[in-house]
Amino acid sequence: MTYAAALAFLAGLQRFGMKPGLERTAALLERLGRPERRVGRVVHITGTSGKGSVAAMVEAGLRASGRRVGLFTSPPLERFTERMQLNRAEIAEDEVGRLAAAIAPHAKALSAGGEDSPTEFEVITAMALAWFADQGVDDLVLEAGMGGRFDATTAVERVAATAITNVALDHTRWLGDTHEAIAWDKAGIIRPGVPCVTGTDHPGALAVIERVAREQGAPLIRVTPEDSRVVTTGPDGQVVDLRGARGWYRDVRLSLLGAHQAANAAVALRLLELLDVDEGAIRSGLAEVVWPGRMELVRAPGGRLVLLDGAHNPAKCAALARAVRDVFPGRRVHLLLGVLADKDVERTVAPLLPLAEQIWAVAPESPRALPAEELAGVCAGLGRSARVVPAIAEALPAALAAAGPDDLLVVTGSFYTVGPARRILVRRQVIQALPPA
Missing domain, CATH: 3.40.1190.10 (Mur-like, catalytic domain)
Structure with missing residues (x-):
């Protein structure tokens, strides 16, 4: 076979x-x-x-x-x-x-x-x-x-x-x-x-x-x-x-x-x-130890930092939010977010929204994906506006372009969001994992 x-x-x-x-x-x-x-x-x-x-x-x-x-x-x-x-x-x-x-x-x-x-x-x-x-x-x-x-x-x-x-x-x-x-x-x-x-x-x-x-x-x-x-x-x-x-x-x-x-x-x-x-x-x-897609920091074009983390439930997203504040104090954060429809979406994304200067709502590459428009609606209900770009292949370069050279782009919400984003970066050979000092 x-x-x-x-x-x-x-x-x-x-x-x-x-x-x-x-x-x-x-x-x-x-x-x-x-x-x-x-x-x-x-x-x-x-x-x-x-x-x-x-x-x-x-x-x-x-x-x-x-x-x-x-x-x-x-x-x-x-x-x-x-x-x-x-x-x-x-x-x-x-x-x-x-x-x-x-x-x-x-x-x-x-x-x-x-x-x-x-x-x-x-x-x-x-x-x-x-x-x-x-x-x-x-x-x-x-x-x-x-x-x-x-x-x-x-x-x-x-x-x-x-x-x-x-x-x-x-x-x-x-x-x-x-x-x-x-x-x-x-x-x-x-x-x-x-x-x-x-x-x-x-x-x-x-x-x-x-x-x-x-x-x-x-x-x-x-x-x-x-x-x-x-x-x-x-x-x-x-x-x-x-x-x-x-x-x-x-x-x-x-x-x-x-x-x-x-x-x-x-x-x-x-x-x-x-x-x-x-x-x-x-x-x-x-x-x-290396564990891709879990608090993985990579470098995209122009030196922009991208943090890839498959946080997909309230506890994981709360831990991610704490880690961003601890590890990257003072940096402006941009959030590329895609979640599955069968999650507790509001409680899952709530810890992340206060971090972000800009939010990009996408649909994960999964039959269980929450449509980007619905995710943006959840964000709006929590007091934050999100830009809807359903396809990850389109949202990722747009979010990178919007980020300043000293900003941080966080990609999260599901492994079905993080995986495709990482794959796009690898295929275009613009990713560089940051080794421990």
């Missing part, structure tokens, strides 16, 4: 939608010979915000210690192959075709046998686990797609450690409309006797996680806001103090920007300690 045919096969599975449950993924894995049992240690991570960043940090620390590390994340920012990486090298397109061809008959057989047809994410998860087994990874960092208890990634039975970064209101249609309900779903990744690290600070959500951990006999390691401190911060990175089981790690260089990333680093630190990674590798990994 070609790469294009593989993507078409997976896209065809979208008609089955999202169906919570582990039975379809487990059935696929059984048919494949349970490949996940042939990988090394598995670290399973979920959370409302920060789970991808924590996964990237843990991967970087493990790799810095000399391990062969697999990384499974979602959604992809620009291309499908980002989902599966080995030592941060993406899976080859022909491997995607091979895996899809191998799994397609099993997916069809399950449906023909009277069982529910597996969903797109379930098939992708099974493909990833088969590939990581083939690659003989020492460690696999596994990011949940959504929730945890009924997420396809939880079909992996044996894990070395788990993490719940935090709990906030998002994906309420599927996970529940209270912090406690969402926490119960996410706590489903906790395995009997397996240590779990959490950065959750919502009292109700934390109580649920503590209860599930007790029921599973799983040691719970709580990371609090006091476990991370920003020492210095700037566009080229930050220096932080982090507290772990071994005590304080002083003056740790962190390439990712924002106080929320320092908090994520404290969660990653505790996971890496559980995995017996030494301090030198932890420091090296955190200093060098």
Whole structure:
């Protein structure tokens, strides 16, 4: 199967939608010979915000210690192959075709046998686990797609450690409309006797996680806001103090920007300690970790700075707003904003609007996109006018042209906004990632 045919096969599975449950993924894995049992240690991570960043940090620390590390994340920012990486090298397109061809008959057989047809994410998860087994990874960092208890990634039975970064209101249609309900779903990744690290600070959500951990006999390691401190911060990175089981790690260089990333680093630190990674590798990994589209600062023509961040819920947008104020004090900000229609749009964009000198409303490249005109209406209801330019390809150069040489353009609201914007910049070869100083 070609790469294009593989993507078409997976896209065809979208008609089955999202169906919570582990039975379809487990059935696929059984048919494949349970490949996940042939990988090394598995670290399973979920959370409302920060789970991808924590996964990237843990991967970087493990790799810095000399391990062969697999990384499974979602959604992809620009291309499908980002989902599966080995030592941060993406899976080859022909491997995607091979895996899809191998799994397609099993997916069809399950449906023909009277069982529910597996969903797109379930098939992708099974493909990833088969590939990581083939690659003989020492460690696999596994990011949940959504929730945890009924997420396809939880079909992996044996894990070395788990993490719940935090709990906030998002994906309420599927996970529940209270912090406690969402926490119960996410706590489903906790395995009997397996240590779990959490950065959750919502009292109700934390109580649920503590209860599930007790029921599973799983040691719970709580990371609090006091476990991370920003020492210095700037566009080229930050220096932080982090507290772990071994005590304080002083003056740790962190390439990712924002106080929320320092908090994520404290969660990653505790996971890496559980995995017996030494301090030198932890420091090296955190200093060098790269996570595109998450507080990613790039340089466009004329030296203009563009901050790309896939913030797409109220908690993430509030963290982004704080980070912009902390890292870029005094700069004029321009905002290119596109969100999905199934989000709490007003609460999501509200923290960002006060930052902006100008606002550009676009439609993300997704069937779930909120039309740019409707987004502009939400902004108007919050007291801010926004210029409507529906196509990202048109809005991005217009926003860059309007920005002064010392201004900051923030592109955010959805990964389906940030990804296309980044792809346009890369294709035109006008992007230059700013390395840590």
